[in-house]
Amino acid sequence: GDSVTQTEGQVALSEEDFLTIHCNYSASGYPTLFWYVQYPGEGPQLLFRASRDKEKGSSRGFEATYDKGTTSFHLRKASVQESDSAVYYCALSDPGSGGSNYKLTFGKGTLLTVTP
């Protein structure tokens, strides 16, 4: 079945540091890839998505590029702020997964903690 593997556990940074959270996927079809962000006490919300090879998604200074060759969708931000502290989920939706094209497959989440 489909799967998403992302940077495990916690990433601790200082303000203005560069952020990379790795995300690799395995899918039977040509999936759409997503990054969701979850702030404390809230549900996840969409950060951005990409549906085609080499497509870049971006929002709020975060960006990721769909790379079909390396099956990756790494999240990057040049300069993080304390307000970026949250859990980040990489996810995919795969139309080739036997009709379950409404389903999101999530990674296990990465907790980003940014200190001033």
Added chain:
Amino acid sequence: DMKVTQMPRYLIKRMGENVLLECGQDMSHETMYWYRQDPGLGLQLIYISYDVDSNSEGDIPKGYRVSRKKREHFSLILDSAKTNQTSVYFCASSIGTANYAEQFFGPGTRLTVL
């Protein structure tokens, strides 16, 4: 204002009791979901509903059932709750059936089963 609501936000039950978690959305979305979130496991899909009375099992349906009698409401039912069902439960909805559709999540219900 697009919104997914969940009630209650916090719930404590004893093992063997029945549990009803409720979800509502005001966007007329056809598709709704129930997930549970556990530390180190991320979000796991319990059930999907494609519309009224059209439900399908997700990845971890055992011990749960759902009900959708109106498009805007989707309920998760635990008959005889177990301690391993202690978790945070999220409801979500999405428009249409495209695989690129955004899912809108509610704020979650924290369930503790003693």
